[in-house]
Amino acid sequence: MATLKDVAKLANVDVSTVSRALNNTSYVHPDTKARIMAAVKELSYRPNVLAQGLRSGKRHTIALVVPKIGLTIYEDLAESIDEEARSHGYAILICHTGNDPVVEKECLNRLRNGFVDGIIIAPTGKNTRLLKDIQAGGMPVLQIIRKQESSISSVIGNYEEGAYSSTRYLYEKGCRSIGLVNGDLARMPYAARYRGYSRAIRELGLEDISVSEKNRKTSSFEYGYDCTDQMLDLHPQIDGILTAVDIQGMAALRVLKDRGQKVPEDVKVISLTGYSIGEKLETRLSSCELPSQEMGRKSVQMIIDQIEAPSGQKPTVQHLEFSASFVERETT
Amino acid sequence: MATLKDVAKLANVDVSTVSRALNNTSYVHPDTKARIMAAVKELSYRPNVLAQGLRSGKRHTIALVVPKIGLTIYEDLAESIDEEARSHGYAILICHTGNDPVVEKECLNRLRNGFVDGIIIAPTGKNTRLLKDIQAGGMPVLQIIRKQESSISSVIGNYEEGAYSSTRYLYEKGCRSIGLVNGDLARMPYAARYRGYSRAIRELGLEDISVSEKNRKTSSFEYGYDCTDQMLDLHPQIDGILTAVDIQGMAALRVLKDRGQKVPEDVKVISLTGYSIGEKLETRLSSCELPSQEMGRKSVQMIIDQIEAPSGQKPTVQHLEFSASFVERETT
DNA sequence: ATGTGCACTGCAAAAGATTGCATAGTTCAA
DNA sequence: TTGAACTATGCAATCTTTTGCAGTGCACAT
Numbered sequence: 001m002a003t004l005k006d007v008a009k010l011a012n013v014d015v016s017t018v019s020r021a022l023n024n025t026s027y028v029h030p031d032t033k034a035r036i037m038a039a040v041k042e043l044s045y046r047p048n049v050l051a052q053g054l055r056s057g058k059r060h061t062i063a064l065v066v067p068k069i070g071l072t073i074y075e076d077l078a079e080s081i082d083e084e085a086r087s088h089g090y091a092i093l094i095c096h097t098g099n100d101p102v103v104e105k106e107c108l109n110r111l112r113n114g115f116v117d118g119i120i121i122a123p124t125g126k127n128t129r130l131l132k133d134i135q136a137g138g139m140p141v142l143q144i145i146r147k148q149e150s151s152i153s154s155v156i157g158n159y160e161e162g163a164y165s166s167t168r169y170l171y172e173k174g175c176r177s178i179g180l181v182n183g184d185l186a187r188m189p190y191a192a193r194y195r196g197y198s199r200a201i202r203e204l205g206l207e208d209i210s211v212s213e214k215n216r217k218t219s220s221f222e223y224g225y226d227c228t229d230q231m232l233d234l235h236p237q238i239d240g241i242l243t244a245v246d247i248q249g250m251a252a253l254r255v256l257k258d259r260g261q262k263v264p265e266d267v268k269v270i271s272l273t274g275y276s277i278g279e280k281l282e283t284r285l286s287s288c289e290l291p292s293q294e295m296g297r298k299s300v301q302m303i304i305d306q307i308e309a310p311s312g313q314k315p316t317v318q319h320l321e322f323s324a325s326f327v328e329r330e331t332t
Numbered sequence: 333m334a335t336l337k338d339v340a341k342l343a344n345v346d347v348s349t350v351s352r353a354l355n356n357t358s359y360v361h362p363d364t365k366a367r368i369m370a371a372v373k374e375l376s377y378r379p380n381v382l383a384q385g386l387r388s389g390k391r392h393t394i395a396l397v398v399p400k401i402g403l404t405i406y407e408d409l410a411e412s413i414d415e416e417a418r419s420h421g422y423a424i425l426i427c428h429t430g431n432d433p434v435v436e437k438e439c440l441n442r443l444r445n446g447f448v449d450g451i452i453i454a455p456t457g458k459n460t461r462l463l464k465d466i467q468a469g470g471m472p473v474l475q476i477i478r479k480q481e482s483s484i485s486s487v488i489g490n491y492e493e494g495a496y497s498s499t500r501y502l503y504e505k506g507c508r509s510i511g512l513v514n515g516d517l518a519r520m521p522y523a524a525r526y527r528g529y530s531r532a533i534r535e536l537g538l539e540d541i542s543v544s545e546k547n548r549k550t551s552s553f554e555y556g557y558d559c560t561d562q563m564l565d566l567h568p569q570i571d572g573i574l575t576a577v578d579i580q581g582m583a584a585l586r587v588l589k590d591r592g593q594k595v596p597e598d599v600k601v602i603s604l605t606g607y608s609i610g611e612k613l614e615t616r617l618s619s620c621e622l623p624s625q626e627m628g629r630k631s632v633q634m635i636i637d638q639i640e641a642p643s644g645q646k647p648t649v650q651h652l653e654f655s656a657s658f659v660e661r662e663t664t
Numbered sequence: 665a666t667g668t669g670c671a672c673t674g675c676a677a678a679a680g681a682t683t684g685c686a687t688a689g690t691t692c693a694a
Numbered sequence: 695t696t697g698a699a700c701t702a703t704g705c706a707a708t709c710t711t712t713t714g715c716a717g718t719g720c721a722c723a724t
Contacts, residue, residue, distance in 0.1 A: 001446070001470065003710060014674045019712060026713090027671050044469075048446045050386045051710030054679050059382070061425070069414075070407030071609065078401055082428055086435075091442065093393070094426040096414055103418075110423065113378045114333070114680095137333065137376075221612045253614050277403065280553045282585050282614045335680055346704050351682060358683090359701050383680035386709050446710095 002043035010039040022047070061091045062303055063111050065121040067099040071247050072219055073275040073292055074122065077144065080296030081120065088304055090117070099217060101126035112139055118303040123148045125187055140306035140315075144299055146188045147319065153306075155299045155320045159189045159272065162288040162324040163196030166242055166270045171204050173332060175240030175268055180210035181227045181252060182244050183218030190218070193244055193272055209235050218244070224251030232259065238267060245273045249285050253331070269331040278329060286332040288324035295322055334375035342371040354379070385446075393423045394635055395443050397453040399431040403579050404551050405607040405624055406454065409476065412628030413452065420636055422449070431549060433458035444471055450635040455480045457519055472638035472647075476631055478520045479651065485638070487631045487652045491521045491604065494620035494656040495528030498574055498602045503536050505664060507572030507600055512542035513559045513584060514576050515550030522550070525576055525604055541567050550576070556583030564591065570599060577605045581617050585663070601663040610661060618664040620656035627654055 008015040013032060021028040021036045028036075039045070053059045062085055066074040082092045093116060097104040101124045108130055111119055118140035123131060125148045135141045135152055143154035163180075170178050180197045183190040194210060201208050211227040212218075224247055232238060232255065243249040249271035253263060261267050263283055271278060274287025298320060306315045340347040345364060352358040353368045360368075371377075385391045394417055398406040414424045425448060429436040433456045440462055443451055450472035455463060457480045467473045467484055475486035495512075502510050512529045515522040526542060533540050543559040544550075556579055564570060564587065575581040581603035585595060593599050595615055603610060606619025630652060638647045 004712095005710080015711080016675080016713075017673060020673090023712085027673090029672060032672080046445045048386075048710055050382055050391070050446050051679090052712080054380075054382045054386055054681095054710080055712050057679080069410055070402060071612075075402030075407070078426075079428060082401075082426070086427075086439075091425060091427065091447070093423060094410075094414070095418075095423065096411060107418075114380045114382050115423070247612070250612050250614070254612070257614055280403075280579070280582050280586075282582070282589055336682095337680075347681075348683075348705080349703060352703090355682085359703090361702060364702080380680055383709090384682080386680080386711095387682050389709080 001048070002045040003048070004045075006043055007036065007039045007045050010043065011036045058307075059114070059117050060089055061093055061116045062300070062307075063093045063095060063116040063119045063121075065095045065097060065104065065107055065111075065119060065123075067097055067122060067124065068219055069094065069096050071221075071277070072245065073145070073273055073290065076275045076292040077296045077299075080293045081300055084297045084300040088300065090300070090304065097124065099124055099219075105130060108134060112137065117307045118142070120144055120299055120303055122146050140303050142299055142303045142306075144295070148188055150319070151317060153302060153318045155295050155302065156189070156322070157273070157290040157295075158321050158323045159192040160196035160199075162272050162326075163193040163242065164200045165196075166272060166288055166326065167197050167200035168204070169326065170240035170242070170268055170270065170332070171200075171206070173240075173268060176206065177209065177235060177238045178206060178240035178242065179228075179231045179235060179238045180242045180244075181224060181231065181248050182210055182212040183223075184214050185212055186214070187218075189273075190244060193242075197242060207235075209238065219247055221247050221251045221254075224248030225255055228252045228255040241267060241269045243269070243271050246271045246275055246277055246285065246287065249274075249278070249287065249331075250281065253281070253283055253285070263331050270326075272324075274324075274327060278327070283331055284329035286329040287327055289327050290324050291322055295320075333380070334377040335380070336377075338375055339368065339371045339377050342375065343368045390639075391446070391449050392421055393425055393448045394632070394639075395425045395427060395448040395451045395453075397427045397429060397436065397439060397443075397451060397455075399429050399454060399456065400551055401426065401428050403553075403609070404577065405477070405605055405622065408607045408624040409628045409631075412625045413632055416629045416632040420632065422632070422636065429456065431456055431551075437462060440466060444469065449639045450474070452476050452631055452635055454478045472635050474631055474635045474638075476627070480520055482651070483649060485634060485650045487627050487634065488521070488654070489605070489622040489627075490653050490655045491524040492528035492531075494604050494658075495525040495574065496532045497528075498604060498620055498658065499529050499532035500536070501658065502572035502574070502600055502602065502664070503532075503538070505572075505600060508538065509541065509567060509570045510538060510572040510574065511560075511563045511567060511570045512574045512576075513556060513563065513580050514542055514544040515555075516546050517544055518546070519550075521605075522576060525574075529574060539567075541570065551579055553579050553583045556580030557587055560584045560587040573599060573601045575601070575603050578603045578607055578609055578617065578619065581606075581610075581619065581663075582613065585613070585615055585617070595663050602658075604656075606656075606659060610659070615663055616661035618661040619659055621659050622656050623654055 004015045008018045020026040021033045085092045095107045112134050120142045122145045128149045147154040147156045185191050211231050271287035274289040278285040278287045309315045336347045340350045353360040353365045417424045427439045444466050452474045454477045460481045479486040479488045543563050603619035606621040610617040610619045641647045
């Protein structure tokens with residue numbers, strides 16, 4: 001790899017002149033510049049980003065730390081974040097933790113060493129202290145989807161509202177026994193979903209039928225299958241099912257098929273965190289959809305604002321909440 | 333952020349001693365070491381990876397350049413690559429190009445500037461020259477899924493074999509009119525799939541019914557839907573459908589449902605590049621599955637071998653081909 | 665003719681970590 | 695007692711790029 005030095009030697013000038021010529025940062029004689037450009041081309045010189053980063057302290061890279069890449073809303077988010085970041089001249093480094101706090105910790109510890117300029121994370125919730133430390137150390141951090149700590153900016157959805165209105169919607173459609181397949185209540189969005197659900201249930205005078213297990217991978221098909229199956233064993237009269245995420249909704253559709261119950265005639269199903277897959281299923285899944293494009297874009301803008309803020313100025317902590325919009329498809 | 337210098341000052345030694353103490357690279361008196369460690373802890377010092385990288389020329393980061401993250405086999409691959417890389421102390425930087433050669437070019441040009449130690453890419457095929465240049469410039473490159481250039485190492489599947497045996501399998505199951513929903517034949521894996529399919533078709537004395545459009549996003553639901561729909565309009569007698577990828581298979585299932593045709597009774601469906609989603613669909617999709625875990629792992633090992641090879645030694649170009657195994661589910 | 669300012673260029677320091685070479689002290693064998 | 699051999703540490707160069715400072719011409723106005 002050619003360096004500035006090589007170019008300088010070939011063009012017969014000092015490295016500083018080459019640097020100035022390339023960055024248009026000071027006067028350089030046209031002839032000199034031409035010679036330099038020729039040398040650059042001949043050696044196919046490209047500046048070393050490491051050295052640039054070392055000087056400037058900037059890496060132009062943002063980390064995205066998520067529990068899972070595929071079959072979740074993070075799929076859509078990752079794509080829009082990647083796109084938006086690229087348009088601002090930043091690259092995205094994706095890490096997935098599998099919801100394992102140990103992996104998350106390891107990951108964060110690598111990232112804080114100047115690996116990236118900022119971190120966008122859907123935190124497991126077990127490393128909140130570390131996250132605060134990292135932010136205190138001057139590294140911009142942004143929580144996405146899961147808001148675990150209010151001293152760190154966040155971009156999330158209004159899960160409570162979505163769960164509430166979906167429950168009421170099922171009621172209006174005639175459902176009188178509505179179950180919720182949820183995840184670990186200690187984790188933010190699941191708790192919010194439950195709040196919304198139970199508020200509606202109370203108002204409607206229905207029975208609270210919700211399942212959630214701890215210590216299991218919530219965003220898995222198997223989890224969704226088991227929860228739904230178990231719920232239907234206990235409450236065979238159920239005619240409406242809400243699931244926290246799409247993969248659970250897919251699992252619910254399978255369970256119902258396996259049990260010979262028709263969707264939406266016998267049982268209606270809504271996923272509370274829909275993403276692009278819902279539209280593509282054999283029985284298209286009705287869901288509450290967050291504007292993942294916009295959320296991704298906004299997240300990138302927020303973190304870049306923090307990154308590029310003048311160093312003295314402490315950026316204000318900001319919490320953005322997007323409402324989901326209900327998309328009616330074939331399961332309701 | 334504390335630096336080596338700060339630690340050195342606090343521990344009252346030279347930076348070089350601190351460096352040696354931390355890296356166990358030479359004799360350091362136990363007392364001195366203890367003092368240094370205390371200082372490290374007090375300042376919560378963490379080495380700056382940029383500076384380390386600049387010295388050593390290593391970034392411990394590998395780029396993964398894929399056309400799409402979600403709803404494709406890249407989803408599974410990305411996860412296994414990420415995992416394997418992390419276990420070797422490398423981070424993965426994911427870029428998605430949306431199959432756009434311009435985006436891909438832009439992306440590669442950023443990456444080659446010392447951004448990463450190596451590149452794993454599923455190339456669009458339009459930047460082969462650039463890719464060769466990058467490799468010639470000393471940056472390890474590995475093609476995955478799509479082998480566009482034989483002078484660059486690759487890890488791919490045996491698509492031809494999979495298509496061939498799947499076609500024959502459908503025949504054995506009683507299908508006598510078998511269609512193939514494929515992608516742009518100019519692109520490697522699609523061409524291979526077609527070869528396998530048409531060989532079997534010829535041997536069986538059946539009619540060659542395959543659709544593929546250029547200039548469209550092949551790995552999209554809409555593409556799959558349109559192709560299948562159009563195919564069935566022209567050949568209503570079709571009783572077996574092969575699709576290149578899962579998302580097309582999902583689309584085919586929708587088309588068949590919309591047309592009131594039963595799967596697998598009226599029409600059987602096989603996806604030629606199955607991944608984890610097939611198992612989770614309402615009608616579980618039979619498919620040829622590549623060992624994506626193993627392919628991911630192997631890819632990382634291969635690229636790290638190249639990265640860490642002694643600089644003088646030119647690593648040999650290696651081509652790995654994995655065979656898919658047929659997984660029978662509900663669509664056959 | 666002399667000062668002022670502009671155009672152009674080079675020197676050297678800086679960013680943070682690693683490492684070859686030098687030095688100095690200690691131990692032990694010849 | 696001389697000199698290996700080893701332990702322990704510091705100095706200074708190195709990786710590549712950027713940038714403050716200084717300096718050299720040259721033109722133009724006074």
